[in-house]
Structure formats: structure tokens, C-alpha cells
């Protein structure tokens with residue numbers, strides 16, 4: 001492993017490396033977005049190139065599509081795939097019920113559509129992503145650009161009427177301009193501190209005109225794989241709780257790291 005790989009990247013890699021063991025020949029796989037998911041895409045690429053694994057990948061962003069093609073994964077769209085065997089993606093937070101906040105990378109809309117169209121969703125994460133209650137990470141809400149300030153005002157009104165604790169909202173920026181998603185929308189981040197009822201908040205947000213989708217993933221994730229910098233991984237299942245404690249041997253993964261050089 002290259003000396004420059006940080007402890008957090010080692011943890012992300014360990015989770016990603018264990019997750020790809022769930023991928024079988026012939027599967028249609030949803031490919032998540034973000035730095036943890038990028039490790040998973042690299043691992044899958046290596047299995048395609050070195051072991052002859054035959055899969056088709058449905059990326060959740062243009063960034064992931066570029067990386068998948070670069071590492072040799074055949075990429076198709078969701079309309080062509082129709083239904084997927086498995087999606088593997090990162091998360092910004094997960095709680096004890098394996099509910100998630102996603103969208104830190106701005107890809108929440110495609111991520112939610114792809115994960116929902118999958119038999120199974122596996123989330124890969126480092127331990128810092130685990131929380132007792134969702135909401136310390138700002139909740140991303142994707143809104144259409146037309147009338148976005150009105151939509152934002154409606155979101156704030158709703159937060160007040162629901163007596164939600166933190167109510168600050170910010171338009172996500174890319175430099176001095178609004179950040180624009182792959183679907184051409186904006187993102188308003190909600191700084192809530194703690195979300196008492198994520199299911200209710202998700203439903204109410206999506207009823208506001210102009211809101212396209214929000215980053216709460218409720219009852220979508222089946223399994224979380226938590227990686228550690230020492231290669232330890234914990235596998236947590238929605239029905240069975242913790243099902244395994246294992247260890248990834250980084251020394252066996254030299255090929256992937258040499259690809260990065």
C-alpha cells in the first residue's frame with residue numbers, strides 16, 4: 001500500500017474491498033458516488049480485468065460513470081438495466097436502523113433511484129459515519145432552479161411548523177455559483193443538528209413544490225460494511241444485526257494501489 005494513503009482512506013478501502021465479495025458473475029450492479037464508492041469501483045474494475053468477472057454497472061453520477069469506464073467496467077443506464085441485483089454506495093451518516101443521510105457529493109437523486117431499483121443496497125463506510133440520530137451532517141435537498149428561493153422559504157416555513165431544532169438552510173455553492181447536479185438542479189443543505197423523525201421529515205419535504213428529492217434514505221439500505229484503518233471490517237445486517245467481524249489484508253491488494261501510481 002502506498003505510504004501516502006491516509007488512515008481514513010484505508011478504512012474506506014477496507015469496507016469497499018469487503019463489499020465487492022457480494023458481487024457475482026452476471027450481476028447488474030448500481031455504482032455509488034463519493035470517495036468510498038470510488039474504492040469499490042476500482043476494486044470491481046480489478047476483478048473485471050484480472051479475474052474475468054462479467055458485470056454491468058449502473059453509475060449514480062457522471063463522475064462514477066467516468067471512473068467505471070476508466071477501470072474497465074461496462075456501463076449501462078438504469079432504463080436499459082431496468083432492475084439491479086445490488087447497489088453499493090457510501091453514505092454521509094447511518095443510524096441504528098440503517099437509515100441514511102446521503103448527498104454530500106450531490107448525487108442523491110440518482111443514488112436514491114438506483115438503490116431503490118435494486119434487490120439489495122450495501123452501504124460502505126468508515127466508523128465516523130455512524131450516529132445515534134441522523135442530522136449532524138447537513139441534509140441535502142435537491143430543488144429545481146426555477147423559483148428555488150421560494151422553495152427554500154417553503155422548506156424553512158415547514159421546519160418552523162414542525163418545530164425542528166436547527167433551521168438554517170444554505171444553497172450549496174461551487175465557487176461563487178450554485179452547485180448544479182447531474183440533473184441540472186440546485187441543492188439546499190439543511191443544518192438540523194438532530195432529526196427526531198427522519199421518515200416524517202422525508203415525506204413532508206418531498207411534498208413541497210420545487211423539491212425533487214431529499215437525502216434521507218429510509219428503509220432502503222440492507223447492510224452496512226464498516227471499515228477500519230487497520231483493515232478490520234464489521235458487517236451489519238438490517239434483520240440480523242452484526243453478522244461478521246473480519247479483516248482485510250492490505251498486503252494482498254497491491255495491484256489496486258499500483259494502479260493509482
Ligand SMILES: O=C(CO)[C@H](O)[C@H](O)COP(=O)(O)O
Nearest residue numbers: 034035036090103104105107
Ligand atoms: O452520498 C454521497 C454522494 O452524493 C456519498 O456517498 C457520500 O457523500 C459519502 O461520500 P464519501 O464516501 O466521499 O465520504
